Amino acid sequence: AQSVTQLGSHVSVSEGALVLLRCNYSSSVPPYLFWYVQYPNQGLQLLLKYTSAATLVKGINGFEAEFKKSETSFHLTKPSAHMSDAAEYFCAVSDRGFQKLVFGTGTRLLVSP
């Protein structure tokens, strides 16, 4: 079964610092990979998705993620954190057949002034 592991349940950064949220997947065949963001008391919304067209994927709000097959990773980055980035971030995976999403346990990003 597909699965993803997110390292670190909480990540704290200062405003303007680099954001790095880690995600590793377990699959012998590159799956579909996604990053979703959840703001307080809201549902999830898509940040970006890996389509296999390019290993570096750009998403909304300045986020990007790089697919590395050799490391089975799909880490999320943003060069400069903003206070509005404070939220919970979920990595998710689905196989290439029926797209049933399997989520990681989430990483809460805290941004301090």
Next chain:
Amino acid sequence: NAGVTQTPKFRVLKTGQSMTLLCAQDMNHEYMYWYRQDPGMGLRLIHYSVGEGTTAKGEVPDGYNVSRLKKQNFLLGLESAAPSQTSVYFCASSSSTRGPTEAFFGQGTRLTVV
């Protein structure tokens, strides 16, 4: 454009009571899902549907039932609520087109079972 709408947003149940959560989507999506979100566990799939009249079990189906009588609606039922079912429930929908398609989520239902 409503997207995915969940009803109700909050509910408190007593142990043993029953209730139904309603999910409605206006995007003509084939696929619909019910997830539960618990602290430190991410979102776990309860049941899903690949089309009208079809349902299937997800990762944590015990204690829940679902129905998809109309394409736009996906109902989640709790026949006899237990405190372990205290959670935030999310409905989502997605299209059946090939490739990695986006799942659209509702705002969630916060359920407390006392």
